[in-house]
Amino acid sequence: MTGRRRNLFVLLFVVGLTVASIVVILSQPTKLGLDLRGGTSLVYQGQPTPQQPEVDAEAIDRAIEIIRQRVDTLGVAEPEINRVGTDQIDVGLPDIQDIDRAVEVIGTTAQMHFYDWEPNVIPQDPNDPNATEQGFNREFDAVKFASKQKPECFRNLCTTNGPTYYLFDRDSLELLTEPSQEKSDLFLDFPRERQPKNSVVVAVPQGTRVVEEPPQDDPATEQDESTGPPEYFVIRDRPELSGTDITSPEQNSDPTTNQPNVTFDFTDEGRESFERITSRIAQRAAGEAPPGVTTAAQAEPLSDSFAIVLDDVVQSRPIINFVENPNGIDGRTGAQISGSFTISEAQDLAETLRIGALPIELKLISQSTVSATLGQEALDQGLTAGIVGLVIVTLFLLAYYRFLGFVAALGLAVYALFFFALIKLIPITLTLPGIAGLILTIGVAADSNIVIFERIKEEVRAGRSMASAISAGYRKGIATIIDANVITLIAAFILFVLATAGVKGFAFTLGVGTIVSLFTAVVFTQAVLGTLGRTAFVRSPRFLGAGTSEQRVRWHFDFTGMSKWFFSVSGAIIAIGAIAFATLQFNLGIDFESGTRIKAALAQDASVEDVRTTLSDAGISGAGSASIQDVDDPTFGDNVVQVEGEIAPAEVGKAQAALEQQYGIERDDDGFQNQSIGPSFGEQVATNAVRALILSLLVIAIYVAIRFQPKYAVPVLIALVHDVLITAGVYSLSEREVTSATVAAFLTILGYSMYDTVIVFDRIRENEPRLPRATFSQIVNRSMSEVFTRSIITGLSTVFLLAVLLIFGGETLQDFAFAMMVGVASGFYSSIFIASPVLTAWKEREPQYRARRAHLEETMGYVPAFPEENVVARVDEPGAPERPEPEPEPEPAAPAAAQPQPPPTPAPAAPAAPSGDGEDGAPGDGAPERPAEPLVGAEAGGDDAERRRAAKRNKRRQRQRRRKHGRHR
Amino acid sequence: MAALVWFATGVALWHFTVFVPDRFWAGIVGAFLGAVVGSMASGAAAHIASGRGIGDTDILTVLVAIPGALIGMGIVYLIGLRTEEEQPA
16 A cells, blocks of 8 residues: 555544544433532442451442442432442442431441340340340440350351450540451551550450340330430340341331331241241240230240341341230241331341341441532633643644644644543543543643654755655654553553542543554554655745754753762752651542541531531531631532541431531532542552552653663662652652642652653664764753653643633642643753753763763763764864864773773765754655765865775765664654 | 651752762662662651650651651662762773
């Protein structure tokens, strides 16, 4: 296929894809994340149960299925339930109204057991005839009492496979966290997962269980006694039936009291067991009753009972009246659980029992709610930032590259269409961090064009035809772009694998966007330019923004020579950063520190102290020490308060209810937003961030070592360390909050910094074989002077995008933009002034470069900054130029024996004087050849015939070198 | 946090090695390793001796890393000198 046909085919293909993309965009809905549409995200950590001693993938999958069924009962449309890592489940509930109820329904393990009560209660005082009705008032006392029992497991019926551990505060004797089968799990809620100070762990042996019995309403008095304190009983763990023995649970009403209850039937096996147990209970009570008890009323206080225990709480304890049911209760009629239920609670319990118990326990470690109003606002801000960013970058490219800029703008427009269509088609759940990733990929897409256009301009300036320049520009630019984009993809992939859910969206969008941008920037724009390259109106270099060779920007700056001053500036900045780390540390957000941030738009005005009192009265544990402040956020409401403190995720619902009851919340529940992170989740975010950082460094270093040379990888890493330290230093000094979004931005900075460094290194690698007599510092200076314009243009494009994010983006996007702005500036600086000089210093130690340097010092007395300034001829040869200062020295002796000889001097067709403005770029197809290194050689002053022969030899050697080293790496 | 402070101190001091003739073992990269390892070692030693926690940092945390970084770079420099003497270029 000829080039023209191929271009036409690509253009037709792109037109087809564009039409398809428009159809997809118009017909498919956009899947918005909770942060953009409003809703609640609950993150649970799975913990083992006796039935499931290990939280494996299968257990998590079963739990997800059960959670999905439970969520369906809440009537939530389009819930998102995903496994996170190995043992966590993220439950996304859009538009949920009653968060407390959702937490209750989803997180309840629902392990139900039936106990024969009286023989299993371990009495505090064995001589007390009423001991089975006397529980402990404090849980600590009950647990302490239980801990003194001997371990046993009667007929293997016990519900635990080892001791149960409890964690109490040593002073208040309050339970600090839920009991656990694993002692270490008790500390998951605490910093570094260690036992908190002033706490005590009590172990209850296997075979003994502490259960809580809430106060029950007494139907006789018709008084609500459910608000009193619960009692705690220590029982022998010998259940007679379990939740698997029941069927068809449903909410009903007690015919006597009209109270809501839950009725259920038994399985065949369960029915037999139930009849047997109730018969045994009735006969035992009848045997113990005094003679003369003949009526049900007389038998009532003397009858025994069985208890229905759900997750350590006695739900119901019905009496088996031995006069009414002397042979027990017929299981065919089923049974009921009656307690102080509301209808909704009874319905939820019935549904929970119907769906079945979770195979594992779920611990709520993070809860966040986004108001739909604020979500919409964030979406608007994100879209505005994206559109404005696209327009500004387009205008910039048009202004700088003129026609090439127009082609790039066309490429960006096609990119935006394809990407948006992919977002809808896959579908990618669009989150706020995802929008940040999307906007940043505009920068990636623009940069791919910039790299190629700079190459095309170089080729045009070198005198090539437009068609040839386009072909050569793309051919040379593609390797650079692929290297740089692979690095961005690696950073995105590692971020996706290791980061938390919110940042995953960012990473995924960044990755997909990078791949799409490769297609549009390389394949599509090449086809456009290839088709138009032969037309008359693109033949003028000025029309392409290339100008003439005299007009072009020429960087003639001794980058490596001046690097020591740039090093000093960096050293000073990092030293200031180190002092800031030590004295100011970081302002870590709740993502890392754990805690809760609530933002509520109150219907009535309330002072900070009023809100604190309300929360304290509601029993919110961290309310006393919480930071409460009025917030000015007119979009959200007139009386907005923000509460930040150590409030457990499970208490957020209680806080919301208390504020709603006391002051009212605007727009129903939409005026309430919160983020609540448990300590284990916060630590996990931090650990994953460090892992992602280290893994990114390693993988990218390996990639650079393979694609370039191992020596190129080390300066890349040092430059990255430089960037991360400087960005972290700025965060520490400015005391800006560090959130998980900041971590994502940090990791993206790594990608960007390496992207920039790879583009510089790529040119150094390319120039190395083309400048066989130059010192490494000269090669680096030359390479940097060639890519400096591209670095500035790319840096500016990215800075424009980030400035747009800072101005138009919401809170989260501004977080990204700030970190990225600092990182991009640092990355641009480090790739030029840190990575390259470090590489120079290291490579200059290699024998060949030492020899070249020594040779130049011997022949010239100094090493010029640029290879064009090298004078390698002997001064006594005819035609040689005058030697620049310092004064010429006598002809140097041959290099020391230990040093390798510099490569033979190629005979050039070069100007007869040192040039400060040598040709750029390599010769290519159809273009006039130029010397790889302008030299003033021994042959330079010879006759014309000799010069022509020398030029031919030079060309031949260059061709051989290109064949050997690869022409366009 | 203290480890980050020591690391940053070492890296900051390393930047000034460009003013010293490049006779470090493994060149500027060797100097980098010397600075970082030295600052981490002296910082950790001083911190452990003071009995403070890893998150407990102040200006002293920076200062205690400086001698280590200098010693680390000095050792790398001496090794480089010796290597040069043994294997003259």
